[in-house]
Amino acid sequence: MKITNKTAIDLYCGSGAVTAGLKSAGFQVVCAIDVDPIACATYRANHPEVHLFEEDIKTISPKRFANDLKGSLDLLAVCAPCQPFSNRNRHKSTKDQRAKLVLEALSFVEELKPKLVFFENVPGIGRQPVFNELAEKMVALGYHLSPPKKIDAADLGVPQRRQRMILIGARNDDLLTQASKINFSKRRTVFDVIGNLPSPPVGIENIENDVLHYSRRHSVITIERLQHIPHDGGSRDNLPPQLQLRCHKDLNKNSYPDSYGRLKWRDVAPTLTTGCTDLTKGRYAHPVEDRAITLREAARLQSFPDDYIFVGNASQIATQIGNSVPPTMMHGIAKTLYSALSNNSSASL
Ligand SMILES: C[S@@+](CC[C@H](N)C(=O)[O-])C[C@H]1O[C@@H](n2cnc3c(N)ncnc32)[C@H](O)[C@@H]1O
CATH class of the missing domain: 3.90.120.10 (DNA Methylase, subunit A, domain 2)
Known part of the structure; x- marks a missing residue:
């Protein structure tokens, strides 16, 4: 694999909207994972250069990526399923196993030690025990965490009200401060x-x-x-x-x-x-x-x-x-992450 840019892995990549936003901001997406065959077919059609693993994330050991990427990965993007935390889900249950999926990212963080980790989900995740578990384990792995931040896609140039919660983890405080400064853009109707x-x-x-x-x-x-x-x-x-x-x-x-x-x-x-x-x-x-x-x-x-x-x-x-995560919203966030990484190229644990 020839690496030319800041690298990213897209976990729970779906049809590839996050990857589109990352690529448009300059990232080279090296791998992506999703289990849904239709979403993966869409992903492949738009991002044929990315190594896509069409598998259940629970069956994939991050060690499979370790040789190529250990210590050099710039960004791990994690947009796990939001249905277990969404207000719109009328059948929400504390037993929904999908709530735990976000924690699968931790083994990738531990093995690959990306410079930045980006989580996106619905705001409801912040009220769930799994969120505290995630934050505690990220800190235990040596990451500095931003406070969870609510953002609206409408403030990032997407013509849609879409409230999301984002959480950023970084290997050092400097990198975290810069990565958290997301610039808003003009509203579109x-x-x-x-x-x-x-x-x-x-x-x-x-x-x-x-x-x-x-x-x-x-x-x-x-x-x-x-x-x-x-x-x-x-x-x-x-x-x-x-x-x-x-x-x-x-x-x-x-x-x-x-x-x-x-x-x-x-x-x-x-x-x-x-x-x-x-x-x-x-x-x-x-x-x-x-x-x-x-x-x-x-x-x-x-x-x-x-x-x-x-x-x-x-x-x-x-x-x-x-x-999907609106590609324009992801583009706005990814631009900030990219420039934070460019200014902190030596970020290490
Ligand atoms: C919120 S969507 C991701 C949207 C995507 N990031 C995008 O921008 O289009 C969550 C994704 O998680 C995937 N997913 C659910 N369970 C999974 C599992 N066990 N392993 C891998 N992917 C899974 C679903 O297929 C779905 O595409």
Whole structure:
């Protein structure tokens, strides 16, 4: 492996959004790990040069990387599954084994001793015992830790409200101070990124130029509902009684308060989830057209460039988009990490 730049490993790489952000900031991503075959197919299509391990992380010994990278790795990026800590997860359970996955990163830290370790997750992780365990073990391994910091992707140029918690570990205090100084960038709105897209054809079979820009086929009653929802930010509160859904009338059963709501042109979008093209899962109706947003619109709201290749069917692509760390958010963070590393090239334990 020919190393030319600051090096990074991307754990839980999914479809590769973190890798895209790291690469655009100058990192050379040398390895990545994820267990999901569809996400890995997307990853390979976009990052063919990276050595991707399509395996359960629990079965991979970090010693496999040690010869090449021990002591020389610049960054370990860890974006473990967030579902066990997410407020949106209605089936959250303390027994969810995925909560422990973030701790798998520790053996990589111990073996490879990266100069920086970057963790990203939902803010809810900060209230969990696993978070304290992670922090204690990082300190025991000799790392200096930043206080957990809440950031919103909207402050990093992503046209979406997406609150995340980041935690940075560094081999020395100087490096940590510099790596923690993340610069915010100008806000972008829904209009800025999807305002110039043409009205999409209806149905996948009618696709013209853009394979991600087609509308779902909505039922007649769904279109009738949408026709009653005011343009540019309206919500289902405006539905006449005969068009209201029974589950929406009963507030206790209502788990998606924003469903059928429209995006607002001059605002950022709400957090995109794996159901981001489904009207019943959140505020995912187009600002003025009577339809849910397309996969292309969702990908742009998540800051993916149009030439990013997604493998899979519509629901698998929506899952990859909703699960990803917005590449532009990662780019903003990665630029800071890269320059901190450049100024501290001798950081050692
Ligand atoms: C939050 S997503 C990561 C998103 C990714 N970093 C991106 O930017 O697109 C979490 C990922 O963890 C992966 N994952 C879950 N359990 C895993 C395991 N046991 N081993 C490896 N990967 C796993 C999932 O397949 C999913 O892609």
